[in-house]
Amino acid sequence: MPHRLRSALSAALTALACLLLPFGVLSAWAAYGLADTGRYVTAMAPLAENPYVQDAIADNVGAGIVHAVDVGPLEGTVNHFVQDAVHSFTRTEAFRTAWDTANRATHEAVLHALRDDPDRQHQDDPGGRYGSYGGEGAVTIDLAPVTAQVKRQLTADHVPLASHIPIAHTEVAVLPAQDLVPLRKGFRVLEVAGFWLPVTAGILAVTGIALAVQRRRAITATALGTALGGALLGVALAIVRHLTLADLPPGVSAPAAGAVYDALTATLRTVSWLLLALGLAVAVGMWVTDRYGRAGRLRRASATPGPVPVPEPTRARA
Helix, strand or coil: CCHHHHHHHHHHHHHHHHHHHHHHHHHHHHHHHHCCHHHHHHHHHHHHHCHHHHHHHHHHHHHHHHHHCCCHHHHHHHHHHHHHHHHHHCCCHHHHHHHHHHHHHHHHHHHHHHCCCCCCCCCCCCCCCCEECCCCCCEEEECHHHHHHHHHHHHHCCCCCHHHCCCCCCEEEEECHHHHHHHHHHHHHHHHHHHHHHHHHHHHHHHHHHHCCCHHHHHHHHHHHHHHHHHHHHHHHHHHHHHHHHCCCCCCCHHHHHHHHHHHCHHHHHHHHHHHHHHHHHHHHHHHHHHHHHHHHHHHHHHCCCCCCCCCCCCCCC
16 A cells, blocks of 8 residues: 555544544443443432532422422521521431432432433332332332421420421433433443444544554554544533533522532543543654654764775885
8 A cells, every 4th residue: 555545544544543632531431331220220329418418409399399388477586597507418428329319310310311211210229219110100209208307306396386297209310201202212232332333433543543654653653543532522521510510400509510520520531631641641652752763863874984985006106
């Protein structure tokens, strides 16, 4: 193959590999990180101790309890006790257990809906108290268990009318029914892409380096492209975060939503920094080794003695 054609083909494969790399990282994160219940629950678990998340949950649950009870002239007093009790509950081990169970059950309900696998519940939530999917309707989460625990605490504290708090099964749609069909198709594509996109990017990069006439330059170009992909991924995460927090529905806590976003994308941010650092390290390493290699070759060339000239014989004068 002509050198010019090899160089052009190598450059094209390298560019395509570097272009696919960020998308491969995103798809792999979604397919093997976000779609994995254990990893999802582990990522969300620290949020149970995040003050912004605790306050957001306490405010919503407390407001719902007060709204459900007709306390008349005692509204101000009851509201004070309810808010204190709910905020206190969010700082207990029972809340952290309920938080993990609710996240696990809801996540599994979403996965079962996306995989069209209804009527399966996790062993920690056998009755589907938190998340459920019935096969045709929406995926929902029920906050009644949290209300029940708050009611028990208020009753134990002798708060007026606490025993009259209704435990209503208020189901909040996590995944609307009309969105299930397109999301299922996208989820199947994502599961396939999560494996094949990173593999394809790796094969293209290796092939491009193997075809290159000057492989050192090809490795450097691949490393710089990897660093650029990592940087673009990090910038994209920051932009999406800003747009997400700027378009929140009324009443949703921006700090709490930001904490959730940061927890879900922590792995992606780490990978983006690793790609940037790894790419730059390889590129710098190739540059340093090339420079010192040239200097060594020049020193060896200057130290090697050249051929000694042989003088021509002089003719004797007649």
